[in-house]
Amino acid sequence: MTGHLAGHEESGDAGRPRGRRSTVLKIAGLTLAGLLVLAAGAAGLAYWHLDSNIKSVDIDQALGDDRPAKGVTTPSSSASASASASPLPTGSLNILVLGSDSRSGKENKALGGGSSSGARSDTAMVVHIDAGRKKATIVSIPRDTLVTRPSCPLKSGGSTAVAYNAMFNSAYSVGGPVCAVKTVESITNVRMDHYIEIDFAGFAKLVNALGGVTVTTDEDIDDDDSHLHLKAGTHHLTGKQALALARTRHGIGDGSDLGRIGLQQKLVKALLEQMASTNLLTDPAKLYEVAQAVTSSLTTDTGLDSISELVGLGRSLESLSSDSVKTVTMPVVTAPSDPNRVVAKEPAASELWESLK
Structure with missing residues (x-):
């Protein structure tokens, strides 16, 4: 024993x-x-799911060589990258960012009111990032601007006819992202390196995923069309309220697109500040929620149509703060042919675009 x-x-x-x-x-x-x-x-699987969310358009192939020349790029720098990470690009970039008013899908119909067919570029901004990627300028293009819309290739073959005194936002309606990019390049003579588009639902989801956004308004907003009613002052907005703020025009200023652009620019800065204050890298669940919100309603050019490419762009902009982002509107004057429309104010508009080059 x-x-x-x-x-x-x-x-x-x-x-x-x-x-x-x-x-x-x-x-x-x-x-x-x-x-x-x-x-x-x-x-x-999560990575694949996020990647598969993103819709993309091969704009370079569609437009070919009939475009402004690419800007001078700055070699990549490893100064801000770790020894094991790939060097981050530091060259200047021009990105066309569009907010689409598409009513496709239940969420977009509900948020947009479901009263419009087709889709237009409800918001258009050229984001210019300086070499070094520590400063940026965002130039808003009023959707009511009358432009010469160039001939654009169509998915079905053939092309659209040149249109004179056409509304700027009609380019997206007739030819989608490709025509939007070509029209912007034709009126600015600046090459767009990338294209990013987000719809109603995506914008609202992004704001909600970030926990809302804080914006200060200078005057009361009372707009039955966008269903937004705010007193002047500081407000913490939900995604639905932020979208209404981005879309309101009858409840502020003279009811034109110019007043709305000022609110949209405030929202962009507020979003940048909210992102900076939300440490997503220490909260994987929150990071996934934000990534899901963004990618589910995102359309890009083929150079940004994966999580790795979007993350790479984001990492290269880590030194860019909201304080170093300047927002301006393309100089315009009332159109001689229509008091409800505007045209580019020259030579101020051309000088602005030239400065970005």
């Missing part, structure tokens, strides 16, 4: 034979390995 007990003590496992302990360890090891494989698979 004593020798039998001694044998158990030598095994060092409270009475379990050595062979059983080895089996238990193997099972534990296999279970852990299985969990790691499942975790990696889930992460890969």
Whole structure:
């Protein structure tokens, strides 16, 4: 009896034979390995899901070489990258950012009122990022601007006709992102390096995922069309309220697009500040929520149509704060042909675009 007990003590496992302990360890090891494989698979599935959310358009192929020349780029710098990370690009960039008023899908119909067919560029901003990527200028183009809309290629083949005194936002209506980019390049003579488009639902989801956004209004807003009623002052807005603020025009100023642009520019800065204050890298669940909100309603050019490319762009802009972002509106005057429309004010407009080059 004593020798039998001694044998158990030598095994060092409270009475379990050595062979059983080895089996238990193997099972534990296999279970852990299985969990790691499942975790990696889930992460890969989440990554694939976010990637597959993004819709893209090959604008470079569609437009070919009939475009303004690319800007001079600055070599990549590893100053802000770790030794194990790829060097971050530091060259200047021009990105056309559009907010689409598409009513496709239940959410967009509900948020947009469901009264309009088709889609137009409800908001248009040229985002110019300086070389070094520590400063940026956002230039808003009023949707009511009358322009010469160039001939644009169509998905179905053929092309649109040149249109004179056309509303700027009609370019998106007739030719989608490709025509929007070509029209912007034709009136600015500035090459757009990238294209980003987000719809009603995506914007509202982004704001909600970030926990809302804080904006200060200088006057009361009372707009039954956008369903927005705010007293002058500082407000923390939900996604639906922020979208209404971005869309309101009859409840502020003279009811033109110019008053709305001022609110949109405030919103952009407020969003930048909210993103900076939300440490997404320490909260994977929040990071995924924000990424899901953005990618589910995003259309880009093929140079930004993956999470890795979007993250790379974001990392290269880590030194860009809201204080170093300047917002301006393309100089315009009332159109001689229509008091409800505007045209580019020259030479101020051309000088602005030239300064970005």
